Amino acid sequence: MKRTALVAALLLALAACGQKSSLEPAAGEALPPPPYGATSTPDADDLLALDPQAAPERSVELRRESEEREDDPFDLPPED
Template sequence: MRTALLIATALPLACLSLAACGSTQDLKPAPGTSLPVAPVGATATPTPGQLLTPSIQARPTRSNELLTQSKSRKPDEFDLPPQ
């Protein structure tokens, strides 16, 4: 009974200590290696921050514009019944 109580109290503490051990320093290439070569057509090699920032195409902005006026659809000339 005591061991179960000890495990039940130690497990959340172990998980909490593992969650708090993340690094907050900037990312750097491993020792002895360099950053990837510059892409074709680029004038300079991108920095780690530029490599980690997603492009506009990867994360498009969201449009929160609400539909304010309802419009009837035009008939679709290609919406034909099956033959």
């Protein structure tokens, strides 16, 4: 039983190892058609790039010093 579990874990770990290479469409397949109004078909890297709205950059600086908290009217003690 332990040997079977060990072999299964080894096979699972081996299956998790993937080849890292550039993405290409499967054989006989093509990339999706270009978006409406686009002048060229985007390649795989362009399709995987996130637009700024999907991954916005941090626009506020983190607090570096402790500050007094403002009074919170909703910070009530628990009910008995």
